[in-house]
């Protein structure tokens with residue numbers, strides 16, 4: 001019984017993917033549109049892309065920019081968010097600033113940044129950095145604000161200085177919330193990665209996709225969409241593994257069954 | 262109403278030789294006013310003065326909301342009073358320090374640390390070597406009856422177990438003054454009795470100064486040298502009762518002792534009065 005349920009839990013995402021592909025296949029057969037290849041045609045084009053050295057270099061360059069943008073954003077945003085959550089002055093200073101930046105689509109800033117920094121790696125990495133920063137800052141801020149005061153008092157009584165309390169109490173206590181922000185940030189990093197390459201065409205996964213679109217190679221376009229989607233799923237799965245390991249202490253212990261499960 | 266216990270000839274001297282009692286904590290004219298969300302001033306503590314002798318076990322009794330926790334926070338240095346001052350060993354308290362160890366009503370355990378990690382936290386912070394800190398912490402965990410739970414996380418413990426971890430965590434770094442906010446409130450009667458005995462044993466051995474908040478008259482009389490009775494809105498001290506009962510105290514002997522019974526009955530009556538009338542106008 002339990003092993004069956006566990007098996008079901010494992011197999012569920014696979015079934016979801018198969019279902020989605022099947023629906024795609026049926027829809028494209030029904031629509032008979034040139035710019036909408038079937039799922040099978042798109043999947044057939046994947047090996048061509050991944051087998052091509054040029055394309056692989058492009059995709060790896062994209063991933064590298066994304067990793068740097070994400071990494072730097074997380075390293076700066078977590079301390080900033082935590083400080084904002086624990087200091088009213090810091091929050092009062094940065095909050096209006098972030099409020100202005102938050103709703104702006106980061107890709108919309110690209111043309112300006114391109115004027116300043118050119119169309120190279122720096123511009124694209126910067127845009128990814130901006131896209132990732134805000135959710136991470138926001139969640140770190142909320143997490144730090146919610147830290148139980150008595151916990152900080154306990155630390156203070158043990159002789160922890162304010163800086164030590166921030167690193168050794170606020171950071172771990174807010175970690176579940178921070179990691180929620182990082183997970184959102186990771187997805188946004190992938191999205192901004194593609195959009196940045198759409199605007200500054202030069203290299204990258206987004207470049208392959210939009211070049212193919214220009215040339216009317218729709219199977220390649222959809223193959224790239226599958227590849228990007230798969231990258232997103234893989235990154236998210238890896239991140240989720242790490243996250244679950246780091247905050248095992250905070251996870252609820254039992255599944256709370258709803259009426260339908 | 263005043264409780265004047267008759268000093269009987271059976272009065273037994275404390276285990277430690279009697280030093281001239283010196284004040285370790287002096288609270289002078291402390292008031293605490295909170296701004297409530299309705300933008301009204303709420304007087305939680307009004308003109309509290311209290312002196313606590315070094316090595317004394319002092320309990321604070323009073324109805325819910327009378328400011329017992331707030332008073333403890335002032336002594337802990339976690340909040341600064343609106344007016345008045347609190348001193349420890351003659352120095353004005355301006356912030357928390359390892360000389361005063363709080364045990365909070367809400368436990369405030371570190372959820373990302375195991376039971377052992379929580380208890381070791383203080384000693385490690387104080388620079389005790391890891392092996393030594395671990396040995397001491399394991400002994401404390403055993404004392405509070407949690408042997409076998411060393412590697413459990415707080416979320417895996419019951420309320421009473423958390424409370425015991427909180428107690429062990431504070432005892433672990435040997436504060437001179439223990440500030441305990443209803444530390445046995447979430448325990449079943451049996452564990453409560455056991456931990457009261459353990460606390461008394463520790464206290465009789467180390468003679469730490471203890472400021473102990475409780476709802477239970479029984480507990481206050483059993484443990485304390487002095488019981489401070491507070492009344493509510495605004496929080497005031499109504500009476501300070503010296504508990505003149507022999508030490509070391511044994512529960513089974515004390516329960517049969519008419520003097521103990523009289524203290525309990527008298528203080529319970531006082532509690533009822535305080536609760537009915539609130540503060541004197």
Ligand SMILES: Nc1ncnc2c1ncn2[C@@H]1O[C@H](COP(=O)(O)OP(=O)(O)OP(=O)(O)O)[C@@H](O)[C@H]1O
Pocket residue numbers: 295296297303304305323324325326327328329330331332366
């Ligand atoms: N941060 C705060 N802001 C506003 N009012 C507060 C705050 N903390 C406490 N109070 C008020 O001060 C009063 C005393 O609170 P306190 O927690 O000290 O009571 P207590 O005697 O410990 O009660 P209990 O026995 O229920 O724990 C209460 O009326 C409470 O509403």
Ligand SMILES: [Mg+2]
Pocket residue numbers: 329330331366442
């Ligand atoms: Mg309280």
